[in-house]
Amino acid sequence: MPVTALVSAKSCGVTTSALALTLASKRPSLLAECDPAGGTIRAGFLEGEVGAGFGLYHLAAAERTGPDALAHAFANHLWNMDEAGHRQLLPGLTDPAQAAALGRTWPALSEIMHVMADDAGYHVYIDAGRIALESGRLHTTLTPAPLLHQADLVLLVVRGTEQSLALAKHTIGPLRTEMDERGNGADALGLLLIEDGPYRAHQVAEALTAPVLGALPFDPGTAEFFAKGGRPPRGYGRSPFLRHARTTTEHIEAAAARRAIQQQYPHKPANPQLAGVLQRLNERGGQRG
Ligand SMILES: Nc1ncnc2c1ncn2[C@@H]1O[C@H](COP(=O)(O)OP(=O)(O)O)[C@@H](O)[C@H]1O
Ligand SMILES: [Mg+2]
Known part of the structure; x- marks a missing residue:
């Protein structure tokens, strides 16, 4: 399965879309909330159920101890978003x-x-x-640059509005150069369209x-559910939003599979100690949180 990173030129629906894709996926899925500006899912979709003692920040100290x-x-x-452990959230x-x-x-x-x-x-x-850019390069603190470099696909989330496209045009060039020179190749770049606006x-x-790899309807009701949690809106399970997300x-x-076949930059095998995450995950089983 691929590692897919979602980014934007300006806040426009990255978190909502990432959550929708994670929850709609037919495959087991894991959402890593790595926005350096701070996460919103804990206080939003999870309604504060997960405390500050849990999550991404604590991995920085662990990394200093060793792989x-x-x-x-x-x-x-990892927080199990379902009983079976098929939907994991960092x-x-x-x-x-x-x-x-970090x-x-x-x-x-x-x-x-x-x-x-x-x-x-x-x-x-x-x-x-x-x-966030710095002298035309990904900012080293304000973006998780290494995650983007190594991702199988990087999706720039855009809306079909004049404003969103205008900003995206300035961002996609440096992003393309960055993926070409430091990452997994410029063809890792794709677009995810939120169908708001005339385009x-x-x-x-x-x-x-760049290719549009998917589109999500503009649907404030469902988007609000992803932002705030609580009860899903009527017909959520069969909604166009979820269908489009799937x-x-x-x-x-x-x-990603097509790219893997043509891959010029095969992933180097992981450090065996880092691969120990699998054993730990099995030991932990399906328990929640
Ligand atoms: N597909 C959508 N339809 C309608 N509103 C949306 C959609 N996606 C996001 N939104 C709204 O846009 C705002 C920003 O969304 P969010 O996912 O937090 O963006 P980002 O993570 O890029 O800052 C929120 O109010 C959210 O509800
Ligand atoms: Mg966000």
């Missing part, structure tokens, strides 16, 4: 000031995410937040010269 400690901590800080930072501590942790975390994808069969979604998928693809996960998986 074995990081592998154990990763498994221990809750994000509670304070943007914590982001600096700078040296991202490369090892990226390896663990690839172990989860390649060996445990999870489609891993990374909420990487808003793209259709083919126009968005043409304007940004189709998008399939398109993403197909695109």
Whole structure:
């Protein structure tokens, strides 16, 4: 399964979309909330059910102890969003000031995410937040750059509005260069369209010269459920939103599989201690939280 990172030029629905894809996926899925500006799922969709003692920030200290400690901590800080453990969440930072501590942790975390994808069969979604640039490069504290470099696919989330496209046009160039020079290749880049505004998928693809790998309806009611949790809206299970999200996960998986066949940059095998995350996960079983 692939590791797919979602980003935006400006807040427009990255977290909502990442959550929707994770929950709609037919495959086991894992959402890593790695937005350096702070996570919103803990206080939102999870309605505060998970405390600050749990989640991404604690992996920075574990990484300083060593790869074995990081592998154990990763498994221990995953929150089961369902009883069976098919939907896992790594809750994000509670304070943007914590982001600096993660700078040296991202490369090892990226390896663990690839172990989860390649060996445990999870489609891993990374909420990487808003793209911040510094001299035309990904900002090293304000973006989880190593996660983007190593992702199988990087999806720029855009709305079909003039404003969203205008900002995305400025972001996609540096992102393409970055993936080309430091990452997994420029063709790892794709678009996820939120169908708000007049522009259709083919126009968005043409304007940004990148493929639209999926589209989600503009649906404030369902989006609010992903933002705040609580009771799902009527007909949620069969809603166009969820259907589109599921189709998008399939398109993403197909695109990643096509790329894997042509892959010029095969993933290096993970550090065996980091791969220990699998054993820890099995020991933990399906218990919640
Ligand atoms: N598909 C959608 N339809 C309607 N509103 C949406 C959709 N996706 C996101 N939103 C709304 O847009 C706002 C920003 O969404 P969020 O996912 O938090 O963005 P980001 O993570 O990019 O900052 C929220 O109010 C959210 O409910
Ligand atoms: Mg967000």
